[in-house]
Amino acid sequence: MQRIRFMAEEFFRSFQKSLFKNILLMLMFSISLLMAIIMCSYYVGLGERYETTTQKVDGREWYPLDLMTESGQEVSNQFTTVGRCRDMVDYYETLKSLEEAPILSIHTSQSVGLKEEDVKKFFGEKDVLPFTSGGEVNVAEVPFWDGDTYLTRSMKGAQVDLGAYRYFGLGTQEGEGFTEENMTIQRDGDPIPLLLGSDYKGIIEVGAIIDVNFEMCAYHCKVVGILEKGSKLPVQGYMELGEVQYLDNRIIFPFGVRLLEDPKRAQQMERYAWNAYMALQSGIAQTKVEHIRELVETYGQIADQFGYPPVQIIGTSLGLDLLRRESAAKIRILLILTVVLLCFSFYGLSVTFYDKIQSNSKNYGIYLMNGCSLSMILVPCLLEIAVILFPAVVIGRYVLPAAAVSYFRAGPIMQAVYIMIGAAFLVGAASLVYLMRGVDTEHLIRQRD
């Protein structure tokens, strides 16, 4: 008991003596640990998200994209001029056509608004309920063209781009599917291709012209084909879960409609910007894991080029995610800073304890002379080092994973934290033992006399 008391007293006295230095060291270690982990994560993919957010297909990793979570407002707020709308369309086209990471866009449970009058016309006495989304309560006044509102019914829909249409092997029993040609229109107002599920057969004819309201924009559309019976898509393109969405009672609206001529008014252009924006929001980038950092950097550059925020790649490491808005140059500077700070922290720790031992050597000698064991001197020192490193552990253990949102894998991050802290502790302990070992007790006492 008294021995433990002695060690505790030694620890408190020593800690108090170099309180300021110790707090500084605590800060330095905390910050440098945080930075080191983010850097490790950025450069070597430490703490990637759980596998379930991504899937591996044909040797490529499929990463879901997100543009909305943090920046929904700031993006759509900009669709006020033809130019900015065109920028969004081009932004999407540029990202999509990156060879190293093609994008598929797919959304398996959209709802498509049809004018109630059209529904009546097409369905007549037939039951519309299996085709509507959200049951009975799905008819509302909705603005269509230039503020004209219509009584509109929400129908079950889905949305794919040409790539996804082809990738998942969809085909038609009547008419044609999505093609380069029918997805490209000359000017606003030219009909956009629409596909119908097999159950629509006999209800809406191929070639029918319909206005639809989709994501608060109205589109002038033409039914180009009816899908084969039993056509299906994996839910949100995610094959590994094994859930599929049958399309038989759905209206399939295209992502990635290409408009060749800019219209005069922003209001006309806005729907194409929304279409591109939603295509990114529902996009899946297919890339190799080892290219992911380059891809994040490329996304950053392309975003700058068009003046929109970079698309977030879901499933990248914590570091890539946190720093996706920073330029590569900035991140490199951060890396250098991290290394420097890390070195300083370790250096500071060694120097502080070297100093401590030097200035305490007389006391240590006195303790040893009176029957104190070496370990009773070392333990308080080690405890002090442990306390200095403690905030860093707390940050690594609790703050970092919390800040990293729950779906990052904390395991590898924690391992990195423990390895770093362990290394710091070992450095401290080793230098202590080295300094104290094999020294004559008598020599210690005399050091300051």
Next chain:
Amino acid sequence: MVELKNVSKTFGKKEARVEALRGIDLSIREGELVAIMGKSGSGKSTLLNILGGMMSMDNGEYWYDGKTVNFRSQRELTKFRRNEVGFVVQYFALADDLNIFQNVALPLKYQGYSRKKIKEMVMEALRELEIEDKAKAYPSELSGGQQQRAAIARAVVKQPRLLLADEPTGNLDEATGEAVQEIFHKLNKNGKTIIIVTHDAKVAKHCERIIHLKDGMVSDDGLGRDAYEEEVFV
């Protein structure tokens, strides 16, 4: 109780090499009061430090109570210092940031006594050395004599069988030195084996046996009174 066989110790390397002890043979029985004398640099402190387990030796053997003291094992050495020896050095060796009570309590803490027992034993030792009123004072607030009393209190508080003192009166005025000398005498009367390194012939005079060191070797080992006469007139 204590036996040294052919003990030698060198410091430094090459030109700076100093042979502090050169083949010391020594035997001390339980209950003896021994003085070690000799010129400055003759190896007295080195010898005492080795006897106290505070310094390793290069060659030779140290037998204590019929067992060798193993200088290679930190654990054994710690035990030896903790349980067997009380040490008093010339420059007191009091920890500056501990008060007198805490300083004297140190050896007892290492031995693992209870708090209550420690308090009892420390106060008893302080009383015996007549500095109980200084328990709460810090070493810097004490005179040299008081500091040395504290150091002796610390050396004797755990009731060691062997008490080693390196020039305990070297830094004290004559009167205080006398008093300190009295203390050692009393302790020896109570059965402690005491080895005192000293310059001071008056101190040595009280000892039954005086060992002379010269250039790291024992030059004379004899009765106190004879040695005392010699020392005075040389």
